[in-house]
Amino acid sequence: MNLQLISICGDYCGQCDYREKMNCPTCQVAKGEMFWGKCDVAICCTEKVLTHCGLCDDLPCDILKAAFNHPENS
Numbered sequence: 001m002n003l004q005l006i007s008i009c010g011d012y013c014g015q016c017d018y019r020e021k022m023n024c025p026t027c028q029v030a031k032g033e034m035f036w037g038k039c040d041v042a043i044c045c046t047e048k049v050l051t052h053c054g055l056c057d058d059l060p061c062d063i064l065k066a067a068f069n070h071p072e073n074s
Helices: 017-021 040-047 062-068
Strands: none
16 A cells, blocks of 8 residues: 555545546645645645644544545445
């Protein structure tokens, strides 16, 4: 597993079909400005100066829950 491909929310981008197709740099590099729009999870961590959600005192927060409960993740 390539650790650089673990997203801020904890998902693994190494298995994402869109990563190569869309030339996605991963959220760690893009700081929440993704090819598909804004990532609220990455933006939140960036604003809190955290490298990932696992370091946040509010885990699990509503932003993270909403990201994983999104209909496209079904």
